[in-house]
Amino acid sequence: MLIVMDKDASPEQIQAVVAKIEVLGFVAQPIPGGQRVAIGILRNPHPLDSALFLDMPGVTQAIPVSKPYKLVSREMKREDTVITFANGVTIGHGRFVVMAGPCAIESESQALTIARLVKAEGAQIFRGGAYKPRTSPYSYQGMGKTGLKIMDKVRQETGLLIITEAVDHDSLKQVAEYADIVQIGARNMQNYTLLRKAGGVAKPIMLKRGMYATLDEWLMAAEYIMAEGNSQVILCERGIRGIGEHTRNLLDLATVPSVRRESHLPIVVDPSHAAGRRDLVSPLARAAVAAGADGLVVEVHHEPEKALSDGAQSLYPDQFAILMEEIGSLRPGGWD
Numbered sequence: 001m002l003i004v005m006d007k008d009a010s011p012e013q014i015q016a017v018v019a020k021i022e023v024l025g026f027v028a029q030p031i032p033g034g035q036r037v038a039i040g041i042l043r044n045p046h047p048l049d050s051a052l053f054l055d056m057p058g059v060t061q062a063i064p065v066s067k068p069y070k071l072v073s074r075e076m077k078r079e080d081t082v083i084t085f086a087n088g089v090t091i092g093h094g095r096f097v098v099m100a101g102p103c104a105i106e107s108e109s110q111a112l113t114i115a116r117l118v119k120a121e122g123a124q125i126f127r128g129g130a131y132k133p134r135t136s137p138y139s140y141q142g143m144g145k146t147g148l149k150i151m152d153k154v155r156q157e158t159g160l161l162i163i164t165e166a167v168d169h170d171s172l173k174q175v176a177e178y179a180d181i182v183q184i185g186a187r188n189m190q191n192y193t194l195l196r197k198a199g200g201v202a203k204p205i206m207l208k209r210g211m212y213a214t215l216d217e218w219l220m221a222a223e224y225i226m227a228e229g230n231s232q233v234i235l236c237e238r239g240i241r242g243i244g245e246h247t248r249n250l251l252d253l254a255t256v257p258s259v260r261r262e263s264h265l266p267i268v269v270d271p272s273h274a275a276g277r278r279d280l281v282s283p284l285a286r287a288a289v290a291a292g293a294d295g296l297v298v299e300v301h302h303e304p305e306k307a308l309s310d311g312a313q314s315l316y317p318d319q320f321a322i323l324m325e326e327i328g329s330l331r332p333g334g335w336d
């Protein structure tokens with residue numbers, strides 16, 4: 001249930017509602033809003049009677065939340081979540097971001113070369129894996145902490161924000177220290193202990209959709225993070241298992257408007273891991289922009305034929321430059 005306070009409700013009236021929820025044995029979660037304060041009720045095992053709250057001073061509405069996810073839902077929070085970084089980059093509510101970089105950090109010169117190239121074309125966030133969740137144990141697993149230090153250097157030298165993946169509790173601790181955004185990958189979308197830990201991190205989390213996850217399962221995974229107190233979650237559609245060999249995964253762009261309807265969280269699209277092949281990346285990226293995504297995650301490599309991971313889907317820098325021009329023209333307001 002969501003208790004909506006009058007816009008002139010006093011702090012004492014708000015506190016009285018919180019106290020009543022707690023006396024009833026539930027958890028009260030105040031939800032910031034532009035116009036008015038709302039208080040979500042969590043962990044109630046059965047639906048509550050709205051009359052319990054409607055006669056309290058300052059309460060205007062008591063809305064039952066019909067979805068299994070609460071904090072994530074638009075029923076609970078009508079306004080889009082907007083995530084703003086110290087350098088002014090903003091994600092959500094129509095502010096468009098591009099995260100670009102290699103699949104994996106391979107060396108300092110590789111990372112810096114690619115970071116400078118993507119920055120020159122307008123990317124605001126540098127992506128790259130230091131801890132790589134690979135299908136084969138014999139494939140390149142990433143540079144680990146050395147890779148994080150390289151990303152830190154990239155941030156210092158270029159001013160780009162950095163996003164990188166945490167694959168387990170140990171790497172989460174390190175990634176949370178170095179990254180501006182922590183990525184939880186598709187394979188870990190339902191790793192509930194990792195999600196809970198990510199909920200305790202003071203950095204935004206980008207949660208990629210699991211390759212077999214329904215929209216509800218994905219939103220429930222985001223709920224795990226939010227339920228621990230981290231409200232800065234970005235959802236990333238990266239395709240689900242389909243049939244056929246023409247594409248690595250099936251990009252489900254219907255999630256973009258669907259997430260927007262169900263949730264206030266920003267949604268970005270990763271056409272690279274969806275496509276698995278370079279020639280499909282730009283068309284899918286353009287489609288994602290047209291569908292209303294809040295941003296893109298694109299793999300770019302200056303020497304993809306030598307890349308240690310996902311070279312086949314990495315754009316050449318000149319292809320990335322063309323894509324950036326194309327998406328600029330797809331957005332009537334241009335870049336934010």
Ligand code: PEP
Nearest residue numbers: 129185186187208238273
């Ligand atoms: C990645 O972004 O580096 C990655 C491994 O993607 P996904 O989790 O979507 O497979």
Ligand code: MN
Nearest residue numbers: 103299309310
């Ligand atoms: Mn990759």
